[in-house]
Amino acid sequence: MSRSSRLRYFGMRQPQITLLSSLLFVLAGFVMTVVLWSLTPISLAQSPQLSHRPALWAQQPMESQNWVQPPLATRGADIVDSTGRSLLLRGVNWFGFETEDHVAHGLWKRNYKELITQVKDLGYNFIRLPYSVQLVLGNETRVKGIDVNLNPDLNGKRPLDVMDAIIQEAGRQGIMILLDSHRLNNKTIPTLWYGDGFTEQDWITAWTNLATRYKNQRNVIGADLKNEPHGIATWGTGDRKTDWRLAAERAGNAILAVNPNWLIVVEGIENGMLPKQVLKRHWMGGNLENVKRAPVRLERSGRLVYSLHEYGPGVFDQPWFSEPSFPNNLLDRWEKGFYFIARTRIAPVLIGEFGGRKTDETSKEGIWQNTLVRYINDRRLHSAYWSLNPNSQDTGGILNDDWTSLDAGKQKMLEVLLPGARMRN
Secondary structure, three states, X not given: OOHHHHXXXXXXXXXXXXXXXXXXXXXXXXXXXXXXXXXXXOOOOOOOOOOOOOEOOOOOOOOOOOOOOOOOEEEOXXXXXXXXXXXXXXXXXXXXXXXXXXXXXXXXXXXXXXXXXXXXXXXXXXXXXXXXXHHHHOXXXXXXXXXXXXOHHHOOOOHHHHHHHHHXXXXXXXXXXXXXXXXXXXXXXXXXXXXXXXXXHHHHXXXXXXXXXXXXXXXXXXXXXXXXXXXXXXXXXXXXXXXXXXXXXXXXXXXXXXXXXXEEEEEOEOOOOOOOOOOOOOOOOOEXXXXXXXXXXXXXXXXXXXXXXXXXXXXXXXXXXXXXXXXXXXXXXXXXXXXXXXXXXXXXXXXXXXXXXXXXXXXXXXXXXXXXXXXXXXXXXXXEEOOOOOOOOOOXXXXXXXXXXXXXXXXXXXXXXXXXXXOOO
């Protein structure tokens, strides 16, 4: 965007005035332009790669912010708002609704509004919010782990009422929400989108219920359909029982019939015996190799986002972390596994989970994590860190066990992705 168009965007008009006044007005306008240029969070005219530089969510309430206007859509490998401006999703996972507590964790230590403010001030622009199908369909009435002295307005609320409150407060503060169907029951992550006493129709009904519930909640941007399909999940085989690509189409189209403005986020599988599979092993939900041959087909265009999860040896010491070419071998893996989708502009790519405890430049996990952060930044991929929660056993979180102070190493590492950050403690 040029300087002159920026002035028009901020609503400045030039009145009919005298020559001297005109000169003074021009000088004042120049000064104001410089000031506005310096205060704007991100200039859309600075990117060498894109005509519209991806902008982060403005640090102000959604109702008054000037940059990102929902609903969001896709344009090639970009995610854009309703004005056509590109943006980068930079998020954090806040889990708990998918557990037996039936609520986002940490509310035994913090007020939920303060937690959301901290997320905003750290520079993140969306929260990936996991839930379980059991929570939505089971009419759960009890929550565990809320200190009502810290959260008095949550006293007596049911789980979905608490979810409403968190989503509404996030919207008030200008934070987007991506809902994530993380589990079927409240205990384990299933291999497929059905099982554990739930049918495919249960899974789809939970989604359409949420799509209806939040249809007018502008900061809820989409549906991450199924967390980490793995095991016997396949892609493009045509087997209705295992073909995740077909199931994603059925669920995605059902959601869009109710709420046509949501993004539909489709994760990969694990292995699935794909034809011409190049890489021998993947993380659960990380195998998108077959997208080019068998893409997801939604009835509404401009809504599809592909996603994957990527972890380091602190979660599981995969063979590629011990190869002599590590960490350079990671770049080849990521190109073949998922980046080709964004590079060839098939669709946007979201790394919906990544994280680990070590952030140094000497341990395998630290090297992996720093390499991935640089890769996300250089390739302008969308991302959500796992997790805000410190009680993720194998990764820890951005917050320490007190749920207030920061893991300084993690936040420092991530700041390259978060140019809007205002707190760096």
